[in-house]
Structures are given as C-alpha cells and as structure tokens.
Amino acid sequence: MKKTPKEKSTKSIKINQLAILIAVIALLTSVFPYIFSPKKVDLVYVDVNKLVEGYKRTKVDRKSFEQKTAVMQSNVDSLMTDWQDELKAYEKERSSMTKKELALKQELLQNKQQQINNYQQAVQKQIQEEDQKLTQTIINDINDYITEYGKNHGYQIIFGAQGSGNIMYAHKASDLTEEVLEGLNKQYNGE
Template sequence: MKLNNTLLFVLALLALLLGIWNLIGKRDEIVYVDTAKLFQEYSEAVKVNQKLGEEAKKYEGNIDTLMQEIQGALKDYEKSGTKLDASGRARQERLITEKQADLQRYQSVVKEKLEKQRQQEFSGVVNTINGFLKEYGKRKGYRMILIANPSGTIAYAKDGTDITEDIIKELNSKK
C-alpha cells in the first residue's frame, strides 16, 4: 500500500514538474509586424501600388488637358476682354467658370474612383496578409502578433520581436 502511495506521489510530482517545464519552455511571445515596410516590400502590395499609380497617371493627363483649356480661355479673355462688350465679357467669364467647375467635378470623381479602386484592390492583399499572419502565429506558437503602423502604435519593442522580414520573405515566396 505504501509503495502504491509513494508511486502515486512520485507520478503526481513528475506530472507537476512536466507541466511547469512545459509552461516555462513554451514559446509564448508577443511580436509585431511593421505594416509600412510590409506594404512596401510584399510583392502583391507592390503590384497593386504600381497598378494604381498607372491608373492615376491616365487621369492626370486628362486633368492637365482641362487645366490647359482653362489657361487658354483666360489668356483669350485677357487679350480680347477689353475689346468685348459687356455681354461678350460675361460669356467668356461664364465659359471660364464652367471649365473650372468641370475641372473640379472631374477631379472629385477621379479621386473618389481611385479611392474606391484602392480599397477594392487592397482588400484582397489585406485579407491574404491577415490569413497568413494567423497561420504563421499559430505555427510559430506566438501569443499575439501586433501591427505597427507609421502613426506609432508601438512605443517600444524588445530586439527580436519585429518579425516583418520573416513575414515578407514567406509571403513573397508564396506565389
């Protein structure tokens, strides 16, 4: 009977020690990812930025054309404005005002369209990153992966807690 109690006590003590060892030895870290760097170096984010930049350039050409039209109308008004009667000046002023309003409307529409396209394009990239971070965190045994952004959400982090480079390497290798 005493042998069974002693054996039971030793087994319970061993189980307790193994549990403590498991807690101490377990990698239960909190790490972070620098999103600015991630979006600059993750190949899919770079592709989306390039695509959006090319799209914006298309619209810039149209905006430049509209601005040149306004400048041309202003020059015409300056040259012939003194020679025109009141109705002629009013007509040219109205034309200039309409062109300026057209430019403002066009810029507003373009800005809205590009922002909507940006949100759509990046939602896929963000979903990919978030899914990967979840899987990566589980695989590495992290307690938490924080997101650091340019506005300074992490004031201090111990060396070795920035896993951005590893994330970028793994994401870029998945094609």
C-alpha cells in the same frame, strides 16, 4: 526518557534542514524544464509597416495605381490648360467684343471652370477610394497569411506593431516580421 533542550533543538534544526532541502529539490524540479528545454516564444509580433512595404504585391499594385493616377491627373491638367488658353484668348479679344459677347464668354468660362473643378474633385475622390481599397486588399492578404502562419506554427497570438506605441519593447526573438515577409512573398510568387 525526557529529551533535553539541546536534543530538542538539534532535532528541530535537522527537521528544518530537511524541509529546506525538500523545498530546494521541489523548486529545482519545477524550474528545470524551463531552464533546459528549448524555448519557444509564446508572445510574438510582426511589424505591419515593414510587411506592407516589403510585400511584393504592394510594389506591383502601387506602380499600377500610380500610372492610373498619373493618367487621371493628366486629364485634369489638360482640361485646365485648355481653359487657361481660352481665358488668355478672351483677354486678348475682349476689347473688340460687345457687352453681350463679353457677358456670354465670361459665363461660358465660369461654367467651364466650375465643371473642371467638379471633375477634379471627382477624380481626387476616386483616387482616394481606390487607394483605400488597394491598401485594404494588401492588409487582407497579410492578415490571411498571418492567420494561417500562426495556426501552422502553433502560436496562440501574433501581435501587430505599427510603430505607434502599441508594442513599446519586445525581444528580437519575438519579431517574426522577416520570416513572415519571406513566406508572404513566396506565396505571392506562387512558390
């Protein structure tokens, strides 16, 4: 028996409806776990600047570093004051000095000024090197902690944002900064 065009059309519509129904069920089945399962954010980040500034070791080490820097700068200032006092004394006594004494005193003052300048440059270089070393030590502490934190919490990657545009936007749920900072400070305090 031959089917009429109307019967063929009805059968075709039923097959299409069945195909659509199967596609919808497949889609819902594949999407269901993502919609109703607890979500864990796979891409997370920390604000490195906040970690460095909020880390207790940073505050302790910076305070010690600033005290040491103040002592070094005080030594330079003391030498400069002595040199200026000698220069003032030279200006007062200059009229009573012979040419030879004047030349000798000028040379001594110039040499002393050069030594002070050299010392001041050496102090500034030492301060800069110690500041870089201090900062690197703190960064290493933070990096080590974040590495362990990531392993212990099952993260594949933790980005570091520094406010320079490397992460332009991220949902607040992706920000681990406060959680990491709290753990970092507990570790520093030996808790």
